[in-house]
Amino acid sequence: MTRLACAYARSAGLELLPPLLHRVGLTVRDIDDEGVRLPVKAQIDCLNALAQALDDRLLGFHVALDMDLRRTGFLYYAAASSDVLASALRGIVRYSAILNEGIRLKVDCGETLRVGFGYTGVSRLSDRHQIEAWTGAIVRVCRDISGRELQPTAVRIMHPRIAESGVLDNFFGRAVEFSADRDEVVFTAEAAKLPIVNADHYLNRLVTGYGEDFLSRRKSRSAGIRADVENAIGALLPHGRTQLAGVARKLGLTPRTLRRKLAAEGVTFAGILEDLRVVMAQHYLAEQDLPISRIAWLLGYTEVSAFSHAFRRWTGRTPRADRSRRQRPRSTPQPRRRQVAR
Numbered sequence: 136m137t138r139l140a141c142a143y144a145r146s147a148g149l150e151l152l153p154p155l156l157h158r159v160g161l162t163v164r165d166i167d168d169e170g171v172r173l174p175v176k177a178q179i180d181c182l183n184a185l186a187q188a189l190d191d192r193l194l195g196f197h198v199a200l201d202m203d204l205r206r207t208g209f210l211y212y213a214a215a216s217s218d219v220l221a222s223a224l225r226g227i228v229r230y231s232a233i234l235n236e237g238i239r240l241k242v243d244c245g246e247t248l249r250v251g252f253g254y255t256g257v258s259r260l261s262d263r264h265q266i267e268a269w270t271g272a273i274v275r276v277c278r279d280i281s282g283r284e285l286q287p288t289a290v291r292i293m294h295p296r297i298a299e300s301g302v303l304d305n306f307f308g309r310a311v312e313f314s315a316d317r318d319e320v321v322f323t324a325e326a327a328k329l330p331i332v333n334a335d336h337y338l339n340r341l342v343t344g345y346g347e348d349f350l351s352r353r354k355s356r357s358a359g360i361r362a363d364v365e366n367a368i369g370a371l372l373p374h375g376r377t378q379l380a381g382v383a384r385k386l387g388l389t390p391r392t393l394r395r396k397l398a399a400e401g402v403t404f405a406g407i408l409e410d411l412r413v414v415m416a417q418h419y420l421a422e423q424d425l426p427i428s429r430i431a432w433l434l435g436y437t438e439v440s441a442f443s444h445a446f447r448r449w450t451g452r453t454p455r456a457d458r459s460r461r462q463r464p465r466s467t468p469q470p471r472r473r474q475v476a477r
Contacts, residue, residue, distance in 0.1 A: 136198065136268050137178040139206065141166045143198050144185050155184050175237030175257045182264040192299050195264025199271035200306070204279055207272075209233060209342055214331075215280045216339035221327035223280055224250055227273070230346040238269060247288065248327045252318040256362050259318075260369040260415050263294050266318050267303065273320055274307060282332040287322055291315035293370060295433060298424045314433060316370045360386075360396045364404070365411050372412075372435040379404045413449050416442075420458045427454050 144152065153163050159180040165171045173181075186194035204211050210230055214223035221244050228240040228250070241251040250273055252266060253259075259266075270290060277285050286308035296313035303311050367385045371377050382404070383393040397403060412434050419430040431442035446454045 136265055137173055137181050138166055139202050140182050140185050140198050144189060147189055149188055155188060159184055179262045179265060186264055192297055193302060195268035196271050199268040204276060213342045214276055215333055216335040217331050218334045220281055220329040223331055233349055244327045247324055248322040250320045254366050258362055258365040270320055280331045281329045287320050289321040291317055291319050293318050295425055297422055314373055359400050361400055361402055364407050368408055368411055373433050375435055377408060377435050416446055420454060
């Protein structure tokens with residue numbers, strides 16, 4: 136997705152790509168050499184920086200609509216050669232780590248067909264563009280390989296709605312539920328049985344054999360607990376359930392085990408909660424159309440005054456003063472944005 140976004144930015148007329156990549160710890164060579172694995176945090180930071188440079192608040196989603204699905208290579212062909220949609224999605228879930236180790240997918244075929252997204256080793260709430268790209272790309276793939284104009288019965292996204300989010304509603308064919316407690320796309324149970332138009336048993340056996348070989352040789356790497364705690368907190372913040380016991384339960388741990396794991400990394404639950412609120416407050420305040428009362432709720436405050444008091448303690452400024460400081464003049468010419476075929 137990062138490489139596709141850089142290609143999109145170049146086609147849109149962005150000329151200052153090298154210094155932008157340098158700011159997020161990447162180089163043009165990293166982008167051009169597909170053999171180089173890009174750190175997950177650098178990917179998210181890169182998409183955020185590109186979105187700001189292009190003045191495109193839906194950059195990830197636009198890239199997902201514009202991309203040639205075959206650019207995902209192995210992952211696309213594993214899905215497109217499957218027999219039915221449920222099998223195709225299970226293949227995407229199983230082999231998605233080959234393309235991106237930071238996002239874990241989960242598929243559930245029961246009363247509905249659900250595709251869920253989780254983050255590992257990086258904070259979910261630092262990202263808007265990758266998750267909107269993933270949700271858009273998953274629906275595009277399902278439509279492409281089934282030959283049906285599938286519409287999800289529900290789309291849930293954890294970050295808040297912005298003014299431009301109506302474009303996502305139009306694409307999915309229904310209002311997206313923003314500020315949700317999870318990221319997922321839901322289809323009817325009947326969709327799971329839809330046949331794949333280009334099903335190829337021999338090709339599927341070949342590509343999945345490659346995938347299994349890759350997974351068997353990949354060394355497992357354990358990430359720290361902090362990012363998992365941040366992601367669990369992020370899902371609970373707007374609902375005012377950010378106690379350690381609730382987060383431990385969400386992670387499948389006892390409160391004592393969670394405290395021990397955090398202590399081993401030299402952090403505390405209270406410290407992570409406050410650090411996350413500081414970062415997310417500044418992130419949300421950059422969204423000029425997001426009311427401060429809404430930001431307070433997203434951060435788990437029942438009163439705007441409590442949020443304002445905390446923010447002044449963190450920064451020495453009120454939220455409103457901080458937002459005013461961030462406002463940029465809109466008269467600067469923006470790079471040409473390529474029209475996306477729908």
